[in-house]
Amino acid sequence: MESEAAEVEMRRRGHSVSRWSPTKEQISTLENLYKQGIRTPNASQIQHIVTRLSAYGHIEGKNVFYWFQNHKARQRQKLKLKQQNVGSSNHFLHASQPICQNVVCGPYCLQQSGTGFYSQQPPKVLASGVSSSIVTFGLQRMCDGSQRNELLQQDYNSRTSNHKALTLFPLHPTSILEEKSSQVPSLASFCEGAIDTSSAAHINEDAHPENLPFFDFFTSSHVSD
Amino acid sequence: MESEAAEVEMRRRGHSVSRWSPTKEQISTLENLYKQGIRTPNASQIQHIVTRLSAYGHIEGKNVFYWFQNHKARQRQKLKLKQQNVGSSNHFLHASQPICQNVVCGPYCLQQSGTGFYSQQPPKVLASGVSSSIVTFGLQRMCDGSQRNELLQQDYNSRTSNHKALTLFPLHPTSILEEKSSQVPSLASFCEGAIDTSSAAHINEDAHPENLPFFDFFTSSHVSD
DNA sequence: GCAAATTAATGATTTATTCAAG
């Protein structure tokens, strides 16, 4: 439905609408995604999620971002409390089980080689100067050697998606989702998207006058190198 | 063109460009801005800064954002160390002096009324659906009642600019800078800018087909209120 | 002088904490 117009109206009329109120569908979808292992969606993922969930009501990228941020944190602290109560002793390699039983948590993490991971993608720069910062997702941190034995299903899908295009939304196997959108670390990427792109927009406005007002998540592969 | 060239240059010289290396000019400008009181520039401020600093080399919004984030934090911890060494006892209302002697730190902060500050601007939404999330800058937290007696020159200019249009860049007294750009809380706003704008753009693209790819920093006074 | 090796700065991310709307 067009809750968008309604909300814009509402906001324009001074009504607070100061905070996003997710619909049931939106929440359940987000929870599903979380269960599938999404922890910190990157720009393209968020873009996708927003696009899909917009069908159920107004939603913005930051809402999605914050939702995952908060959900992750609160699941974690919930877990912490639980474990505290149970007082289990062998808290070594089996975290996250109580949280999401649905996701496969491969034993791929912890104690890998020191800094061997993060060269998945070479730094790539888009023609418009929108560099896609790349790489460092969060895995190498967990695998680093420090004892961050928190959750560890972090980017299971981020990595698998390189191979099989992860079914973020069962409805749309549109691929995209990953790979070329280049693992940009969520927040900063938006930043760059919002700001630098705008400047880029009036710099070479003729580049994509079509319907990509700020960034092409999809073409970014072949730049000008 | 200029900034791209610089970066391309850098890349050609074998530098991996995995991280932004500010030029001298960029740094000094940023430091000046900081001294002028800018702590957490919002989207429009960042946009402006980027536009200006692009003349000196490649730079993106996120770079500016992170720079302020880091600089603020590190100045703060530097200060903390200093104070620790001095062991001054009457730490009550005179923070931030050691950091930036150039900025006027009015005694306007701490112990104001509880939540009186952040209603400077009513939530405003641009026609394109790019809501400018608004408000909460960071001041209300400091002034709130909690004892965050850290710095407090936070948005001195944010407030003064309401009256006298703060000279962010001596070169360009273009005003803008504040007021109407509605104090959007930095990060999230980019997020929204990057994501929501795109989706919104093809929803009602006809809103501002002119040359305002996502926000008009300059005209924003008479939006559609 | 100069590169390899160390150290210091600092750019970039993630996590924790806090505020406040509903």
Added chain:
DNA sequence: CTTGAATAAATCATTAATTTGC
């Protein structure tokens, strides 16, 4: 009381300074 939103603190990782041995 729950949770969306925002900021600050902590942390990681890379670049620049610098030291060191030749």
